[in-house]
Amino acid sequence: MITTEQIKELRDMTGVSVMQCKKALEETGGDKEKALLILRKKSAGIAEKKGDRELGAGVVDAYIHSNKTVGTLIELSCETDFVARNDEFIALARDIAMHITATNPAYIEESEITEEVRAKVIEMFKKEVEESGKPADIQEKMMEGKLTTYFAERTLLGQAFIKNPDITIKELIDGGVQKFGEKIAVSRFSRFSVAK
Numbered sequence: 001m002i003t004t005e006q007i008k009e010l011r012d013m014t015g016v017s018v019m020q021c022k023k024a025l026e027e028t029g030g031d032k033e034k035a036l037l038i039l040r041k042k043s044a045g046i047a048e049k050k051g052d053r054e055l056g057a058g059v060v061d062a063y064i065h066s067n068k069t070v071g072t073l074i075e076l077s078c079e080t081d082f083v084a085r086n087d088e089f090i091a092l093a094r095d096i097a098m099h100i101t102a103t104n105p106a107y108i109e110e111s112e113i114t115e116e117v118r119a120k121v122i123e124m125f126k127k128e129v130e131e132s133g134k135p136a137d138i139q140e141k142m143m144e145g146k147l148t149t150y151f152a153e154r155t156l157l158g159q160a161f162i163k164n165p166d167i168t169i170k171e172l173i174d175g176g177v178q179k180f181g182e183k184i185a186v187s188r189f190s191r192f193s194v195a196k
Helices: 004-014 018-027 032-049 087-103 115-130 136-154 169-180
Strands: 057-064 070-078 164-168 185-193
Touching: 004 018, 004 032, 018 032, 032 169, 057 087, 070 087, 087 169, 087 185, 115 136, 164 169, 169 185
Parallel strands: none
Antiparallel strands: 057 070, 070 185
């Protein structure tokens, strides 16, 4: 039997509706960790369905680190003003701005990486991979792994969220899509730091 406390705890953790939390807990026999995984998978599916919707609203928010030497300005977009004015949506924008301040990503998503940049990075790893002395097919896999890791570290949506390393920024945004029922996207950001 799923208790109200279990549902409330899962809802507090995710912000997802009570009914979705209850269904996820029932499906997993009350296992909170498995229910979280189910809700994350559903978030990704919901976000994918809303992927072609038009973004017509959003917020510009900022995070300035306590030492006042680094900060980020972010534009987080959504479909309606109703969601844009929601305190939880604004908190999401601030969390992402804080993450950007801490991690300094170069891109929002991998599609922004040009072929020229890819070629430079391949060249950077080429010697290391060739010197491994491994067969060509293994060298190819090594290169693929190095490129994936290198660009994931520099791409906002692929990074592990600093407040919860179990999820990526994309999964954090997908959770927001599930919670608010609208497409959400980081439209742009600028990170500033005092030159040393």
